Amino acid sequence: MLQWTFLLLTNKLHVVLWLNDNNGAVLALLTLIYVLTTFLIFYANLSSVKEMQKSREEENRPYIVVYLRYLNNGGVEFVVKNIGKTLAKNISITSNPDIDYPKERPLSKSNLLNNTISNMAPDFEYSGLLEKVWDLKDKEGNFPTYAITVFYIDTKEKGYKEEYVLDFNVNVDLKNPVQRDIHDLVQDFSGYRQDNLKSMKELNRRIQDLSHEIKTEKNQEK
Template sequence: MRTANQLLAVDLRAWTPEDWSAAATVATAIFTIATIGIALAAALYAKQQVDLARELREEQAQPFVVVDFADNPVMRQGIDFVVENMGQTLARNVKISVDPPFATTFDEYGYPLKDAPLITDGIPSLPPRKRITALFDGAPERREAGLPMKYIATVSFEDSRGRPQEPLTYILDLSIRYNLLSPTEYGLSDAAEALRDISATLKETRSELRGEFRRRRSEGERRDATATRDSGSSDSGGTAAS
């Protein structure tokens, strides 16, 4: 049996010009195939990069509608419901569904958020960076009322060309807002309350001052009247003695 070395042994000195030409042709073909393979791989990689860049640009150019709860800037411990388009293009036909339906302590005053057009009808168009805010509830009052603390909100919308976008789902959890340490921040409502207290104090002070002035004036008038009577009595006594 022939060994591997014998099978691989090649006597290059015995090659004819035709053998060398055939070997060169085979080597050229192999090199060409390898070059084509590399070129195809490079082209495929470039196409993937182009597709990825295009998808990234399209995603960056899409509307991105977010719903969440936020602190009310005026009412201390007030909670806002916020809808905002954080994308770079217009969002159309924005619809918001909430499970379970919103319930707040403000409902009894005739302003239930679940029946507001923002929820029932949606938003026809929401420009980039447009923010819509609705006063939702007060944190202490809500906790005392035992209302739900967690909602699941689903937002569906279309892009600027009217193409439906993938619906976005958000878990809105109010319970994370409780039992947290935070510095006290005073807003416009606190300033207004302080001004009302100052006004009431000033009214009370003015009333007390008026009362004190009237009391002192009355005492002065009584003293003057007493002095006048005493003076008249003295004059009458002196005339009789003469």
């Protein structure tokens, strides 16, 4: 027992003597550990600050969205709106393919899609009426799909790009099935009416020709 105690005291003494002899090296090692620990803490704090700054920027940035708004009368509007919290500047909007509605004044030729919008305040919107939903069908009965791209900057000149797909084939079935059916009936009735008018005109012409022939025969008999 005494031997083990003596050995333990001897080892401790050796450690103390080694520390005294290598005091500079020990301090250097402890300093290095302290510096590394401080750097890791600083890096972790810096990452947290960057995440907080990014979240704050996302919360306070402009955000331009493009969507379709369906009206109760069957019409559909093309809407551009800033749903962000700050001013958006130099907004540029492109569509592929071009939006050729309304037919009298196509949206693709309007200032909204041809020119740069200087600025849009938060919650501000531009909208343009396209057509009645059922008038957007092509000859095959399909509705158009548009790929919309929006470029803009914020007040700090940071740029943003948003991309949207406006697919009428999906939205029409969900939003306006009743109006489409009624319109189809109206179209059928209009076609029937036009055909009926043509038939009536032809019948009147034949009656007039027959009446003329009868008068001619009577005159000849006299």
